[in-house]
Amino acid sequence: MRRSEWKARWLSAGLAGVLAASAVITSSALHSSRQERTRQELMYFPSGVGLRSLGLGQSLTLADFLWLRAIQYYGEHRLTDNRFPLAGHIFETITQLDPHFAEAYLFGGLVLAAEGGDLKRALALLRRGMAWNPGRWDLAFETGFVYYVAAKDDAQAARFFERACRLPGAPALATRFAAHLRARTGDNETALALWEELLRSTTHPALRDLAARKISSIREAMGSARRQPGRP
């Protein structure tokens, strides 16, 4: 082989080496920029964690198929025995495959709390949903709703309605619910602040009228409480 051909071969090999190093460096940088995931054994198959690894990068598509299957599961049992023993596992799997699938947390939380009779699992699912999707007002609102309707815990419900009303896109309903429940739990100061905030932010005449009346009645209640210092 001629000297120039050897030189060309060595240059090509060197170039391949440099490019390989570049590929390795960029891959390493991509890996370190990934979110840290909890390392779990694949023995949890077929949980969402196991399926995610086996899904060859198609975890969102798997979540879609499981979502369609979940709807069928709910519909079938709704029309027959009204029992949903696998609902918790199904919705946990869907949200493990796609943690940003907010509608799965919403539907799953409602099914578990209202029809599955598994309040603890419903709240755990919704809390995880809020952790992964902190900007979604509807997740906080539904958590408040579940506390109010299913757990009968006004204080916790008020807390989550308040959280919802401070998130972008939240309707006035969230503020109303939060203010109403704060007053019910005796927290008139927070209730007053929330109604005043609603009065400032809304242009809806009926809501403004309601807020004004509520502000007036709370101030009256707080005034009469101050005039009777002996009372707790």
Added chain:
Amino acid sequence: MKHVLAIANHIFREALRAQVLYVLGASGLAITGGAVLLAPIALGQVKRIVIDLGLMAMSLVGLLLLALLGTHLVARDIERRTIEVLLAKPIRRAEYIMGNYLGLVMALALFVAANTAFLSLAVFLATGEVDLRPLFGGAMVLLELSTLAAIVLLYSSFSGPLVAAFLIAATYVAGHLVGDLHDLAVAAKAPAFAWASYALPNLASFDVRPEVVHGFAVDPGRVLLAVAHGASYAACALTLAVLVFERRELR
């Protein structure tokens, strides 16, 4: 350069004449179109399902195209002995490989463009909304397939179509599991394997479906890193393909 373009043009025209391009292209469209029909049972999630299935179909069908079309490029020329005529022109072996790559990428670009356009139409039919995010998803799928195309040519430079097809399928699987393989190697305290995982193409880095489906903001730094990784990996694979092909006996 004109030799490279001439070969690329020829490969592209050959691909357009190949039945497999239309059959696989139609399957991709069918998957996307079928997703629209799921609207009644999707409980309001039809847009997400259409975009997700559409991009998934593009990626997987694109892989099939590479396995069925890309692996035969070099082998067919060797079998028909047309490669001897080409190399006698003279066309350098490096130009031959680059021309095949460029032609293959042009065919893939046509496939991805058609599917992306149909995907945007499907989203519009399903929801009434005009959404341009699938275009970004399609572009990243093309980048992924272009990286795989270079690897296909590397495999084709030293093996037959069947072996190359098997190897590219295995590479696709491994490329999507790079993160998990690395984590397993670290958990098993095997640093050599952890480093070896970086030798695989990081195909998961081209997956922007969470951003496209959920509407998250795209991190331009991450996208640039993925582009740089794909470009360097493809360039490295092509350089190695040329090196191997230079030494290959064609008789």
